[in-house]
Amino acid sequence: MNIAVVDYGVGNSRAVVRMYESIGVRAETVSEPAHLSHYSHAILPGVGHFGYASEILRSTGWSTALADYALDSQRPLLGICLGAQLLGKFSEEGHANGLGLLPFSCERIETDLPVPNMGWRSVNYSANDLAIRQTLVHHRFYFSHSYEMIPEHSALTLGTFVYDGERVAILRERNITAAQFHPEKSHRFGKEFLSWFASS
Amino acid sequence: MVRFVMNAFRAFPVLTIDRGAAVKTRRFSSPIYVGDPVNTVRLWSEFCVDEIVCLDISETREKLSSRLNQITAIIEEAFVPVAFGGGIDSLEQAHRLFDLGIEKVVIGWEDLATGELVDTVAAHYGSQAVACCLDYSYSWELCDWTKNRRKRVLHVTELYSAITAMGRTNVGEIILQCIDRDGEMNGLDLAVASEVHESVDVPLVLLGGVGSVEHIKSAHRVGCSAGAGSLFTFRTNTRQVLLGNPLLNEPEWTS
Numbered sequence: 001m002n003i004a005v006v007d008y009g010v011g012n013s014r015a016v017v018r019m020y021e022s023i024g025v026r027a028e029t030v031s032e033p034a035h036l037s038h039y040s041h042a043i044l045p046g047v048g049h050f051g052y053a054s055e056i057l058r059s060t061g062w063s064t065a066l067a068d069y070a071l072d073s074q075r076p077l078l079g080i081c082l083g084a085q086l087l088g089k090f091s092e093e094g095h096a097n098g099l100g101l102l103p104f105s106c107e108r109i110e111t112d113l114p115v116p117n118m119g120w121r122s123v124n125y126s127a128n129d130l131a132i133r134q135t136l137v138h139h140r141f142y143f144s145h146s147y148e149m150i151p152e153h154s155a156l157t158l159g160t161f162v163y164d165g166e167r168v169a170i171l172r173e174r175n176i177t178a179a180q181f182h183p184e185k186s187h188r189f190g191k192e193f194l195s196w197f198a199s200s
Numbered sequence: 201m202v203r204f205v206m207n208a209f210r211a212f213p214v215l216t217i218d219r220g221a222a223v224k225t226r227r228f229s230s231p232i233y234v235g236d237p238v239n240t241v242r243l244w245s246e247f248c249v250d251e252i253v254c255l256d257i258s259e260t261r262e263k264l265s266s267r268l269n270q271i272t273a274i275i276e277e278a279f280v281p282v283a284f285g286g287g288i289d290s291l292e293q294a295h296r297l298f299d300l301g302i303e304k305v306v307i308g309w310e311d312l313a314t315g316e317l318v319d320t321v322a323a324h325y326g327s328q329a330v331a332c333c334l335d336y337s338y339s340w341e342l343c344d345w346t347k348n349r350r351k352r353v354l355h356v357t358e359l360y361s362a363i364t365a366m367g368r369t370n371v372g373e374i375i376l377q378c379i380d381r382d383g384e385m386n387g388l389d390l391a392v393a394s395e396v397h398e399s400v401d402v403p404l405v406l407l408g409g410v411g412s413v414e415h416i417k418s419a420h421r422v423g424c425s426a427g428a429g430s431l432f433t434f435r436t437n438t439r440q441v442l443l444g445n446p447l448l449n450e451p452e453w454t455s
Binding site (some may be wrong): 014022046115118120142185188192 | 248275301303327
């Protein structure tokens with residue numbers, strides 16, 4: 001098993017690699033789309049503007065490589081924070097298209113509470129996936145985002161958190177997972193989550 | 201009025217860095233070496249603190265560009281969000297810090313122009329990404345003494361108007377650091393909290409004097425979050441360096 005953390009110049013891929021190193025799992029940053037197929041798992045991190053990042057993925061050939069990886073070879077793919085949002089169809093941030101690998105879109109968070117949502121939030125896992133509920137028990141994660149994922153059907157939602165109402169924390173369908181929080185900034189909970197992904 | 205929205209209370213370690221080394225001061229002087237900042241951050245992260253605030257307190261500060269290597273290393277070792285402050289005086293510097301993966305910048309109060317910088321950064325990154333730190337003392341002597349050391353220190357009587365001015369900006373939170381209590385581990389300045397709550401509607405963090413988990417709880421009782429240096433750095437009151445997280449066994453005190 002070896003894990004590729006996509007390095008496309010947007011977000012801190014080194015931090016994710018370091019977290020895997022700390023739990024003894026092999027991971028490395030990959031900056032060449034053509035090399036992705038050598039890895040058993042792939043992670044797309046990301047911090048910043050959706051429109052900008054989406055264009056980078058397209059122009060560098062990463063969008064094609066990731067689609068091949070997740071849809072053709074059907075290997076596990078995890079998107080983190082902006083990387084999670086990029087797995088969807090579209091985002092209001094930049095009015096840009098995502099990779100379209102999961103059926104959801106991103107909208108700006110509407111609330112009287114401060115936006116971006118920045119801070120630790122408890123995540124509740126849905127009842128659907130028993131294996132996950134047994135592995136990932138009560139978890140808190142660090143969130144930092146202004147846009148949220150809106151799934152096209154509720155079966156896609158694996159985990160939620162509360163911030164003036166219930167919002168999506170994790171979406172998942174088959175081998176593709178989108179996590180809105182930052183596991184690499186969520187100490188032991190992040191390690192457990194990344195460990196779960198490595199074993200999926 | 202005690203205001204905590206949605207478990208907004210936070211308690212976290214504050215790491216003071218002097219010319220690249222992690223130090224602990226007492227009343228802003230007599231710094232003692234406690235270790236390498238990168239190692240300190242790694243350990244606190246292992247002990248599951250919820251966030252770390254790093255403040256560069258060097259008197260003669262190197263340009264930010266030469267400190268970025270250390271900050272990069274800190275980010276890589278921290279599996280928790282990291283805030284950074286110390287000599288940030290431009291949006292450009294804030295950009296570089298956020299690019300590296302810093303979650304929040306701490307801007308030290310200098311004068312009324314501080315509010316403009318705060319608003320500029322908040323406009324780009326959101327209010328919660330910007331904190332303002334006001335250092336103050338009840339002693340005019342301490343204020344004067346530190347004035348030449350490039351650290352603007354307010355007398356407590358000047359504090360309230362400064363806070364009111366900051367309250368009119370888009371600052372995400374205000375850190376009140378009491379020099380008199382810094383490193384003394386005798387408790388926080390709780391009196392200032394009730395006065396300040398009347399004048400601003402911004403989350404407050406008390407810093408200076410935490411020596412026990414009880415002190416952290418006392419901050420909560422007056423509606424403030426708590427920062428702590430000594431408590432996460434020393435073994436009880438002996439000031440022997442032993443990094444730790446006293447909140448590890450108090451899960452209800454994490455957010």
